[in-house]
Structure formats: C-alpha cells, structure tokens
Amino acid sequence: MQKFQELRLENINLNFGSFKALEDFSLTVKAGEFISLLGPSGCGKSTALNCLSGLLQVSSGSIMLDNTRIDVLPPERRGFGMVFQNYALFPHLTVRSNVAFGLEMRKVPKAEIDQRVERALATVQLANQVDKLPGQLSGGQQQRVAIARAVAIEPPLVLMDEPLSNLDAKLRLELRHEIKRLHHALGLTTIYVTHDQDEALSLSDRIVVMRDGRIQQQGAPEMLYTSPANLYVARFMGYRNAFATSVETVADGRTIARVGDGPGAMRFHGLVPAPGAGAASLAFRPDDVELADEGIPAQVAQVEYCGQLWMVDLRTADGTHVTMETHERVAMGQQVHFRVPVERIRLFADAFVPEAA
Numbered sequence: 226m227q228k229f230q231e232l233r234l235e236n237i238n239l240n241f242g243s244f245k246a247l248e249d250f251s252l253t254v255k256a257g258e259f260i261s262l263l264g265p266s267g268c269g270k271s272t273a274l275n276c277l278s279g280l281l282q283v284s285s286g287s288i289m290l291d292n293t294r295i296d297v298l299p300p301e302r303r304g305f306g307m308v309f310q311n312y313a314l315f316p317h318l319t320v321r322s323n324v325a326f327g328l329e330m331r332k333v334p335k336a337e338i339d340q341r342v343e344r345a346l347a348t349v350q351l352a353n354q355v356d357k358l359p360g361q362l363s364g365g366q367q368q369r370v371a372i373a374r375a376v377a378i379e380p381p382l383v384l385m386d387e388p389l390s391n392l393d394a395k396l397r398l399e400l401r402h403e404i405k406r407l408h409h410a411l412g413l414t415t416i417y418v419t420h421d422q423d424e425a426l427s428l429s430d431r432i433v434v435m436r437d438g439r440i441q442q443q444g445a446p447e448m449l450y451t452s453p454a455n456l457y458v459a460r461f462m463g464y465r466n467a468f469a470t471s472v473e474t475v476a477d478g479r480t481i482a483r484v485g486d487g488p489g490a491m492r493f494h495g496l497v498p499a500p501g502a503g504a505a506s507l508a509f510r511p512d513d514v515e516l517a518d519e520g521i522p523a524q525v526a527q528v529e530y531c532g533q534l535w536m537v538d539l540r541t542a543d544g545t546h547v548t549m550e551t552h553e554r555v556a557m558g559q560q561v562h563f564r565v566p567v568e569r570i571r572l573f574a575d576a577f578v579p580e581a582a
C-alpha cells in the first residue's frame with residue numbers, strides 16, 4: 226500500500242456548465258481517518274468523491290497526496306478503492322474473479338493474487354462463497370464482495386458512495402459494523418458518502434456537512450451534534466424542533482427568546498446570542514424536551530411507540546408543534562407541561578425556513 230500522511234483537497238471548484246456543483250471545497254484528511262460527507266440529495270457529495278477518484282475532472286483547485294498532485298492523474302494511476310451503492314460487480318465473473326480483477330489489472334503475480342483474494346474474502350466472511358456468481362448472492366453479500374474487491378488492491382484510500390442504501394435496515398446495521406471493523410483492522414483511510422445522519426455519526430472520526438456544493442461545517446461527530454454551526458447542520462443532527470425566534474433583553478438584563486407571539490407564545494429565559502451573531506432561529510432536539518410540573522402548557526397531539534421510548538407530538542396553546550422523546554407514557558389529548566433546559570437550546574443567526582424549503 227502506498228503510504229501517505231495527508232490528503233488535501235485545496236479550493237476545489239467543479240462546474241457543470243454554469244452550475245456550480247462544488248464551490249471552494251477544501252478538506253484535509255489524515256491517514257487512518259474515517260471521514261463522512263453528509264448532506265441531502267444533490268448537495269455535491271458524489272461529485273466530491275468522483276473528483277477524488279478521477280471520474281470527474283476538477284474545474285479549478287488541486288488535490289494533493291502529500292507532495293504529489295493527483296488531480297491531474299487518470300483514475301487508474303490514483304489507485305483508490307471504490308465501493309458504490311449498486312455494488313457494480315461483474316455479473317459474469319465469480320466472486321473470486323471479481324475480487325481478483327483489480328489485482329490482475331495491476332499485473333500482480335498469480336500466487337500473490339490468490340493469497341490476497343483469499344484474505345480479502347475471509348475478512349468480509351465470504352470465504353465459502355468464492356465460486357458463486359453475484360446473482361446468486363444476497364444484496365448484503367454482494368456489497369461484501371464489492372468491499373473485498375476495494376480492499377484487495379490495498380489502496381491508499383477507500384471511497385464509498387452510499388454503500389448501504391440498497392440494503393434493508395437490519396443488513397444496513399450489520400454491514401455498518403463490518404465497515405467500521407474493516408477500517409480499523411486493515412488500517413484504511415476511508416471517505417464515505419451518505420445522507421444518513423446515524424451512519425455518519427456512528428462511523429466517522431470527522432463529518433463534513435455539505436449544502437449546495439459547499440461545506441457547512443466539519444468536525445468530530447460529538448462536536449457537530451452538540452454545537453452545530455447553523456440551523457441547516459442542526460437539522461441534520463436531529464434538532465427536529467426549529468423555530469423563528471426573537472431575543473429581547475428585559476429590564477434587569479435578563480433575556481427572553483420568544484417563539485410565536487400572543488399569550489400562547491413559548492418563552493425561554495436566559496438564552497444569550499453569541500456576540501455579534503444575532504438570533505433569528507432556535508432549535509432543540511426531541512430528547513431535550515422534558516415533562517415538568519410547571520412549564521409550557523401543551524396538549525398531546527400524537528404518540529408513536531418506538532420500543533424503548535415514545536415520540537410525542539405536543540401542541541402548544543398557539544398551535545406550535547414540539548416533538549418530544551420520552552420514557553414516560555402519555556395519552557393522546559392529555560394536557561401536560563414541558564420544559565427545555567436552556568443549555569440545550571441552540572440559537573442561530575440564520576433566518577428560519579421551513580424544513581422542505
């Protein structure tokens with residue numbers, strides 16, 4: 226494996242005609258890291274990955290592997306392992322031949338190919354399926370073959386584009402575990418594209434949240450989860466309760482953040498916007514909402530049972546909906562009070578926009 230210390234994407238722009246699919250995209254990846262590119266459909270995640278693999282040519286900027294400029298190299302000279310959503314296996318080749326393919330292309334000696342294929346297939350627990358064709362395997366097994374094929378070439382970098390999207394929920398979880406285990410066991414450096422917050426949080430050393438071809442925030446999962454930089458990132462991190470707000474300072478220097486107006490408005494005391502940042506929206510997560518003897522009055526509008534807990538839709542006096550996760554059982558129509566600890570509420574300068582916009 227070609228050893229490297231650092232991969233750097235420096236001010237990458239990629240245009241499709243006048244459309245800017247990537248804008249000033251800069252990212253440094255250290256050897257051994259697991260990085261996720263997270264964002265909704267169309268935000269440019271696959272485009273970024275394809276610039277790395279060489280399937281797309283950057284419009285400007287450079288990609289450096291230590292001191293080597295690689296954006297000028299064709300894909301085969303970069304030698305990265307790729308795993309795609311649709312597996313992309315050769316249907317007429319056996320499992321063994323699929324995994325051997327990249328090594329044969331590289332003219333690795335036959336005996337070594339046999340060894341490496343065997344090792345790669347054992348790593349993904351498919352040693353007993355080597356003579357099958359892809360069509361004779363389940364989706365999860367096919368994706369395991371694709372992973373074995375990617376790692377068999379011992380690439381400096383493995384690129385994965387939504388590899389779990391076509392699998393059912395149970396297999397997704399299993400293979401997620403497997404990918405994390407392989408990453409550590411084989412000492413890989415992995416860049417992983419997903420639109421799934423849970424996948425990104427559970428797999429990554431660092432998450433890069435993207436929107437419209439630009440990086441919104443990057444950092445460790447815990448950092449993004451507790452301190453999202455803006456409302457967009459917050460929503461990706463599960464802050465389902467998001468509202469327009471105005472923060473007022475009342476006579477004795479105390480602050481009140483108000484959501485809605487009139488007598489039914491929600492009011493949160495003691496929230497202070499960051500200096501100079503202002504506050505136009507606020508957000509908190511369903512698990513930040515607590516039932517309380519006193520607090521904001523609301524009616525239970527809907528209850529969903531989720532195994533360990535209930536997901537409850539609360540409706541306040543002015544009709545605002547608040548989602549609460551709770552271990553306490555509540556009944557539809559019940560009148561309750563709730564509170565949100567002030568340290569769990571995030572204030573943002575961004576104007577509130579409804580989720581679908």
Ligand SMILES: Nc1ncnc2c1ncn2[C@@H]1O[C@H](COP(=O)(O)OP(=O)(O)OP(=O)(O)O)[C@@H](O)[C@H]1O
Nearest residue numbers: 241244246264265266267268269270271272273420
């Ligand atoms: N060959 C192309 N020509 C023109 N526009 C393109 C091309 N490929 C991608 N785009 C556009 O670039 C934007 C980013 O696409 P990209 O595939 O990177 O998004 P993504 O975040 O990976 O989304 P998804 O999860 O749906 O794959 C989209 O608006 C897409 O329509």
